[in-house]
Amino acid sequence: MGFAFAGFKKYVRYSAVAFSSLLITAPIALHAANDWVAPPAEVxxxxxxxxxxxxxxxxxxxxxxxxxxxxxxxxxxxxxxxxxxxxxxxxxxxxxxxxxxxxxxxxxxxxxxxxxxxxxxxxxxxxxxxxxxxxxxxxxxxxxxxxxxxxxxxxxxxxxxxxxxxxxxxxxxxxxxxxxxxxxxxxxxxxxxxxxxxxxxxxxxxxxxxxxxxxxxxxxxxxxxxxxxxxxxxxxxxxxxxxxxxxxxxxxxxxxxxxxxxxxxxxxxxxxxxxxxxxxxxxxxxxxxxxxxxxxxxxxxxxxxxxxxxxxxxxxxxxxxxxxxxxxxxxxxxxxxxxxxxxxxxxxxxxxxxxxxxxxxxxxxxxxxxxxxxAPPVPHRVDITGAVSPSTNLSWNLPEPSVASNLAGYKVHWRLTTEPEWTHSRFVGNVGEFELKNIVIDNYFFGVSAVAKDGSETPVVFPGPAGQFY
Incomplete structure (x- = not known):
């Protein structure tokens, strides 16, 4: 049990940096997410x-x-x-x-x-x-x-x-x-x-x-x-x-x-x-x-x-x-x-x-x-926090602009843990973090995809090492 929670604590410490940043910048991120124009739904x-x-x-x-x-x-x-x-x-x-x-x-x-x-x-x-x-x-x-x-x-x-x-x-x-x-x-x-x-x-x-x-x-x-x-x-x-x-x-x-x-x-x-x-x-x-x-x-x-x-x-x-x-x-x-x-x-x-x-x-x-x-680059180092909280917070690294000139922004995805496919998504704009308010982390699986200006999209990336593409 000690070993198990040592790994868990290590992951939480890694996530805390992104989460603390989210707590400071969330109002800005959420405001920015309201200013975007969604890319096309089809290519x-x-x-x-x-x-x-x-x-x-x-x-x-x-x-x-x-x-x-x-x-x-x-x-x-x-x-x-x-x-x-x-x-x-x-x-x-x-x-x-x-x-x-x-x-x-x-x-x-x-x-x-x-x-x-x-x-x-x-x-x-x-x-x-x-x-x-x-x-x-x-x-x-x-x-x-x-x-x-x-x-x-x-x-x-x-x-x-x-x-x-x-x-x-x-x-x-x-x-x-x-x-x-x-x-x-x-x-x-x-x-x-x-x-x-x-x-x-x-x-x-x-x-x-x-x-x-x-x-x-x-x-x-x-x-x-x-x-x-x-x-x-x-x-x-x-x-x-x-x-x-x-x-x-x-x-x-x-x-x-x-x-x-x-x-x-x-x-x-x-x-x-x-x-x-x-x-x-x-x-x-x-x-x-x-x-x-x-x-x-x-x-x-x-x-x-x-x-x-x-x-x-x-x-x-x-x-x-x-x-x-x-x-x-x-x-x-x-x-x-x-x-x-x-x-x-x-x-x-x-x-x-x-x-x-x-x-x-x-x-x-x-x-x-x-x-x-x-599509743009696949989201990298997708992270998640929200234990004992009413909301779920996702964060990811933004790519260098030189390799992402076609990037429109990101979608966050979630589904019930028994669902085989992603059932819900929301485009959140060109941000590196987002809070899903009143969506409890315990009840769903989550992920992030990147979307191009023409609507082309990456596969969804599950948070943590289990889901990372690179």
């Missing part, structure tokens, strides 16, 4: 972005990737037409072609490292991913990333020679990433967007680990990673055909949470308010607003039961990240040798692809990228 270009995503282009890209025969991490790297080497060179060239259309607005590069001595990569192998960077005009160090996986496999994870089309898993994710780049490079954004084709996923998530480390080495402020893994199948092994639902998986507590932070969380909450979880809520909010015939299902789990995906290495590096994917999987079309047994067809071939569905999920990614890249 019209997000509707346009959804309309410009092309199912035909996505299908064509999936077809091209399928035609490389296999994209297994250990497959041929020399051939011009077969294997993972040919596939990654084609992806690189596609990003360069997109860049040429926007006046060289993308910086395209390979990010790689050597892996050996692993169960699925026993011999020294270069794992090579492709990234395309659309640099922000105001705050280029702030990054939102979309990814798909280059590689494919059959039943035997070590079989790098057999035909392995990987149409849905995961040519669809790469095709969606390329298409998002085609559409979003028609625009400029304050923050940076990175489009990534990651390698080595089937062999142990190595491409993600390498790119996550690269992001740390570059000291990027990664707001989130949108991992797209299987976004084109609508017919499930459960017999359900569903082209209107998408799942978004997110971790509940931060993978890098320290024991002290975990202990603090016991007393302040945050078990369902990690940055990744609030990123998932953000994806759902935009999907509900800007897309039709698509229901976003938030799944409160890191990934499917005891399975993994390429957002996980980013989570383990301390970055927010979610997995976006189809709702009803068909296991006969995943990790299977191409064959027919007793009239049952196995294999991940292009006839299992629904391009219109892939386009909807790509559009969901695109508006999320545009929304976050178009």
């Amino acid at each position: 019209p270009k997000l509707y346009t972005i959804t309309e410009n995503i092309s199912a035909e282009r996505i299908y064509s890209d999936i077809e091209t990737l399928v035609n490389f025969g296999t994209r297994h991490t250990l497959s041929d790297t020399k051939s011009k037409s077969q294997g993972i080497g040919a596939a990654r060179r084609w992806i690189f060239e596609e990003f360069e072609a997109i860049s040429k259309q926007c006046g060289d607005c993308l910086e395209v590069k390979y990010v790689s490292d050597f892996v050996e001595g692993e169960k699925r990569i026993p011999n020294k192998t270069e794992v090579v991913s492709v990234i395309a960077i659309q640099k922000g005009t105001v705050d280029p160090n702030r990054v939102i990333m979309m990814s798909g996986d280059i590689d494919s496999r059959v039943t035997d994870a070590m079989n790098f020679q057999s035909l392995s089309p990987g149409a849905n898993d995961n040519a669809s994710g790469v095709a969606g990433t390329l298409e998002a780049a085609r559409v979003l490079t028609d625009y400029q954004f304050p923050g940076t967007i990175i489009y990534a084709a990651l390698a080595g996923e089937e062999q142990g998530l190595f491409g993600g680990k390498i790119v996550a480390q690269y992001a740390k080495d570059q000291r990027w402020d990664v707001v989130g990673i949108l991992n797209n893994d299987m976004i084109s199948n609508i017919a499930g092994i459960d017999g359900v055909i569903d082209n209107t639902t998408v799942r978004v998986f997110s971790e509940g507590t931060r993978a890098v949470e320290t024991p002290e932070e975990a202990n603090l969380r016991r007393f302040t909450g945050g078990e369902v308010d990690s940055p990744s979880r609030n990123l998932a809520r953000y994806v759902k909010t935009l999907g509900d607003q800007y897309l039709t015939n698509l229901n976003v299902m938030m799944v409160y789990r890191l990934d499917r039961f005891r399975r993994g995906g390429h957002h996980r290495p980013f989570n383990e590096a301390g970055f927010p990240g979610v997995r976006i994917m189809e709702t009803h999987e068909h296991y006969d079309r995943q990790h299977q040798d191409l064959r027919t047994e007793d009239g049952r067809v196995y294999g991940d071939t292009i006839d299992g692809v629904d391009a219109d569905y892939a386009a909807k999920l790509t559009a969901l990614n695109a508006i999320t990228l545009a929304g976050i890249a178009g």
Whole structure:
């Protein structure tokens, strides 16, 4: 008990500075909050972005990737037409072609490292991913990333020679990433967007680990990673055909949470308010607003039961990240040798692809990228006080003006502790603190988001270390 309250007292002491400042300046802050003009409630270009995503282009890209025969991490790297080497060179060239259309607005590069001595990569192998960077005009160090996986496999994870089309898993994710780049490079954004084709996923998530480390080495402020893994199948092994639902998986507590932070969380909450979880809520909010015939299902789990995906290495590096994917999987079309047994067809071939569905999920990614890249910096060091008080006080650090020229102000949010989504919000202007009068801290969860002058908004940040994005 002593240790628990020591952590709690430490947090209260940290909060006291902001709170004491709030007590002194609250009348000014509240007065300033009455002088603002609220930003727009919608961002019209997000509707346009959804309309410009092309199912035909996505299908064509999936077809091209399928035609490389296999994209297994250990497959041929020399051939011009077969294997993972040919596939990654084609992806690189596609990003360069997109860049040429926007006046060289993308910086395209390979990010790689050597892996050996692993169960699925026993011999020294270069794992090579492709990234395309659309640099922000105001705050280029702030990054939102979309990814798909280059590689494919059959039943035997070590079989790098057999035909392995990987149409849905995961040519669809790469095709969606390329298409998002085609559409979003028609625009400029304050923050940076990175489009990534990651390698080595089937062999142990190595491409993600390498790119996550690269992001740390570059000291990027990664707001989130949108991992797209299987976004084109609508017919499930459960017999359900569903082209209107998408799942978004997110971790509940931060993978890098320290024991002290975990202990603090016991007393302040945050078990369902990690940055990744609030990123998932953000994806759902935009999907509900800007897309039709698509229901976003938030799944409160890191990934499917005891399975993994390429957002996980980013989570383990301390970055927010979610997995976006189809709702009803068909296991006969995943990790299977191409064959027919007793009239049952196995294999991940292009006839299992629904391009219109892939386009909807790509559009969901695109508006999320545009929304976050178009927003101001995510609120930093959000703090909260109000124990044994009739009101709740929130405070946060204001960013340097040089990286927040599009900032209109901030919203404070609250919801009942049993609600899955944010239900109440109030725009409070360009202030660093706000008092929610007669809203008792014990009864709700709270958060803060930043809003741009055009209405673009960040995900909500839960107070304290449990919810911090950076």
